Amino acid sequence: MFPKEMKYTKDHEWVREDDGVYTVGITSFAAEQLGDVTYVELPEIGAEVEQGDSAAAVESVKAASDVYAPVGGRVCETNHELEAAPELVNQDPYEQGWFFKLEGVSPAQLKSLLDADAYEKYVGEQAH
Amino acid sequence: MRQTPLYDEHVSLGGKVVDFHGWALPVQFSGIVQEHLHTRTKAALFDCSHMGEFRIHGKDAVRAYARLVCSDPEGLPLGRGRYGAVLNENGGIIDDIITIRLAEDEWFVVTNAGPLEKVSQMFCGAHTGIEDVSDATAKIDIQGPSARDVLVREIPEAAGLKYFNARPARWKNVDLVLSRTGYTGELGFELFVPEAAAVDLWRALLSHDGVIPAGLGARDTLRTELGYLLSGQDFDESRTPLEAKMDSFIAWDTEFTGKEALLEQRSQGGYAVIAAIKTGDRRAPRHEFDVKQESAVVGRVTSGTFGPSVGHGVGLAYVTQELATPGRALTAGPKDLPIVTTSLPFYTAGTCRK
Numbered sequence: 001m002f003p004k005e006m007k008y009t010k011d012h013e014w015v016r017e018d019d020g021v022y023t024v025g026i027t028s029f030a031a032e033q034l035g036d037v038t039y040v041e042l043p044e045i046g047a048e049v050e051q052g053d054s055a056a057a058v059e060s061v062k063a064a065s066d067v068y069a070p071v072g073g074r075v076c077e078t079n080h081e082l083e084a085a086p087e088l089v090n091q092d093p094y095e096q097g098w099f100f101k102l103e104g105v106s107p108a109q110l111k112s113l114l115d116a117d118a119y120e121k122y123v124g125e126q127a128h
Numbered sequence: 129m130r131q132t133p134l135y136d137e138h139v140s141l142g143g144k145v146v147d148f149h150g151w152a153l154p155v156q157f158s159g160i161v162q163e164h165l166h167t168r169t170k171a172a173l174f175d176c177s178h179m180g181e182f183r184i185h186g187k188d189a190v191r192a193y194a195r196l197v198c199s200d201p202e203g204l205p206l207g208r209g210r211y212g213a214v215l216n217e218n219g220g221i222i223d224d225i226i227t228i229r230l231a232e233d234e235w236f237v238v239t240n241a242g243p244l245e246k247v248s249q250m251f252c253g254a255h256t257g258i259e260d261v262s263d264a265t266a267k268i269d270i271q272g273p274s275a276r277d278v279l280v281r282e283i284p285e286a287a288g289l290k291y292f293n294a295r296p297a298r299w300k301n302v303d304l305v306l307s308r309t310g311y312t313g314e315l316g317f318e319l320f321v322p323e324a325a326a327v328d329l330w331r332a333l334l335s336h337d338g339v340i341p342a343g344l345g346a347r348d349t350l351r352t353e354l355g356y357l358l359s360g361q362d363f364d365e366s367r368t369p370l371e372a373k374m375d376s377f378i379a380w381d382t383e384f385t386g387k388e389a390l391l392e393q394r395s396q397g398g399y400a401v402i403a404a405i406k407t408g409d410r411r412a413p414r415h416e417f418d419v420k421q422e423s424a425v426v427g428r429v430t431s432g433t434f435g436p437s438v439g440h441g442v443g444l445a446y447v448t449q450e451l452a453t454p455g456r457a458l459t460a461g462p463k464d465l466p467i468v469t470t471s472l473p474f475y476t477a478g479t480c481r482k
Binding site: 035036038039041059060061062064086087090 | 155156159160161162345349409410411412414433434436
């Protein structure tokens, strides 16, 4: 149900490592819960974030919520496509719907995150 | 949670059901934005069977009713509907209503689900000729520019009905009340049908091309883009019709509960009023956000959302009369979202009067 190559948080962010760069987004479960995403606020390039910091925000018709950094690092790229097309978060949360990329991440921080199976189990418990 | 006669239809159509004033109702089917845009371009069905309905039989009964509402129901021409409010002694709004004159001696009243128990006690306690028919009545709204073209194929009487007019009608030997009203800003009708006929009528309307079911979510974004108020959220008994800018629906030349308090408030002045607010981008003001000028709190948001048809955030907030004039720059919420006061409606291309 959830891609195996990602790690997940209990706040429903995902993070994926590619050659030392960590891409962050929100999970399909989070996107489904929010409903139609209408606005995404992205961090500044170069911003330093700690693990667990509020780094971005997402609004839907129904709700507004913060997006927390799954790992600490320096923001090196943000997905400007989302400014004009926030619906990408609903349509393609793991590819075109990514939020921001981090570099300078300490890989040890990934250990505190959930793998796909653990996240799926967590989400299952949330649903009850 | 109570279920409307259409509950099983909603579940089988994939509706996401939520609790709305104790009723299990769909918040969305295909998605709020999609349902919203479909209603603005084609037609959508809404189940509003949770709402209250009353029948008033005879002139003595309507005289008793008229003392409870601010909108002069006795003076309504035959076949017309009129918006109004039920007030307490302090002028506070218990509920907003639509009164319809169905016949020379017969009136029909539409109220909301939240305050229904209280409103029912007031109305039915005022005269034995006032009958609460809420439980026996289902309500289906068909709204959108193609609503009339669809509806006339089921109910030919819909063809000539003008905005805010209403009439008795028949569909397959079922007697119903048909009114050319709605909560979306689009051309549309509200159909009040016996509970037992609701599923058949819902399915018949849905069988037409271009008609989709829509939920409470789209109903809310559609009405907010027009600036229509939501009972219990944009007003309650702590707000008067003057504060809620219902001035034009107050029949000052009639006697009704709360009138003295309204006259007093009107002469005193200085009360807060509801204002239209908008953002400059896709961010939305939200219910219960503080409104600030510089860093001082000057009001409170009652409704707010992204407006799918206008492409920016829209909302309603109570502020001082001075700040309610269009063009005032303020902020809202914990992140000091920039907002500007404006005029209603936000969405100006609605087809409701077409």
